[in-house]
Amino acid sequence: THKRVPLIAGNWKMNLDHLQSIAFVQKLAWTLKDARHDFGTAEVAVFPPFTDLRSVQTLISADKLDLALGAQDLSAHDSGAYTGEISGAFLAALDCQYVIIGHSERRTLHNETDEVVAAKVEAALRHNLVPVICVGETAEDLEKHGASAVPVAQLRAALAGVTGAVDIVVAYEPVWAIGSGQAATPDQAEQVAAKLRETLVELLGEDVAAVTRVLYGGSVKAANIASFMRESNVDGALVGGASLDLDEFASISRFHK
Ligand code: PEP
Numbered sequence: 001t002h003k004r005v006p007l008i009a010g011n012w013k014m015n016l017d018h019l020q021s022i023a024f025v026q027k028l029a030w031t032l033k034d035a036r037h038d039f040g041t042a043e044v045a046v047f048p049p050f051t052d053l054r055s056v057q058t059l060i061s062a063d064k065l066d067l068a069l070g071a072q073d074l075s076a077h078d079s080g081a082y083t084g085e086i087s088g089a090f091l092a093a094l095d096c097q098y099v100i101i102g103h104s105e106r107r108t109l110h111n112e113t114d115e116v117v118a119a120k121v122e123a124a125l126r127h128n129l130v131p132v133i134c135v136g137e138t139a140e141d142l143e144k145h146g147a148s149a150v151p152v153a154q155l156r157a158a159l160a161g162v163t164g165a166v167d168i169v170v171a172y173e174p175v176w177a178i179g180s181g182q183a184a185t186p187d188q189a190e191q192v193a194a195k196l197r198e199t200l201v202e203l204l205g206e207d208v209a210a211v212t213r214v215l216y217g218g219s220v221k222a223a224n225i226a227s228f229m230r231e232s233n234v235d236g237a238l239v240g241g242a243s244l245d246l247d248e249f250a251s252i253s254r255f256h257k
Helices: 018-036 050-062 088-093 104-109 114-126 139-145 149-158 186-204 206-211 225-229 246-253
Strands: 007-011 043-047 068-071 098-101 130-135 169-172 213-217 236-239
Touching: 007 098, 007 169, 007 213, 007 246, 018 043, 018 050, 018 246, 043 098, 050 068, 088 114, 098 114, 114 130, 114 149, 130 149, 139 149, 149 186, 169 186, 186 206, 186 213, 186 225, 225 236, 236 246
Parallel strands: 007 043, 007 236, 043 068, 068 098, 098 130, 130 169, 169 213, 213 236
Antiparallel strands: none
């Protein structure tokens, strides 16, 4: 059987400028260092705004911090006349390992379609970035189609241009659970995560599906992380609001099963 290293990913959204990011990451690293002896099972990644990435990367490499770095989005294009966009090549040059793609806020506030998401996934993979592909149903979808239909369809679409032994992460984030304080139940998360893994088996094969981490996201906090981590198909969490609270995020990162 394959062992998947859990991933705890903190999506800061549009919060913390580059000075605040340095203070936060320093404190986070210190807090986790003490704990690593006791727990030490999860990979912890932070996803700051673009303008913070250079500062955080410098800090991680200078102090050899045990933290991974990711961006919150990237362009589908590699370079050229795309004012305001950020190339995956630039992110890779900054030692970003991960990039969030298709977050529900991008889909709804910036009209990102499944096609755009698929193009961005391909762009990430071209630059050896691990895409954290976000999928999830709205409350309306849930009522009409059940929990898994929309996330599975979004995953299929996102992987339209992808084959082979790719390194990806899938984040199941029910839209109704994001920032609402109303998380899915662990059982709901597990049901959809299992369906997403079946889809990965079908699209990318057993071996890739077995090592791909499927995260749950949506109102994760220190008080509920363990209940999600007990589920066999949930391999970590994508954390929004609680990733900005040092104690809360550190506790999430040190979850006990
Ligand atoms: C998110 O936006 O990815 C998220 C999960 O947010 P929150 O944890 O605040 O619900």
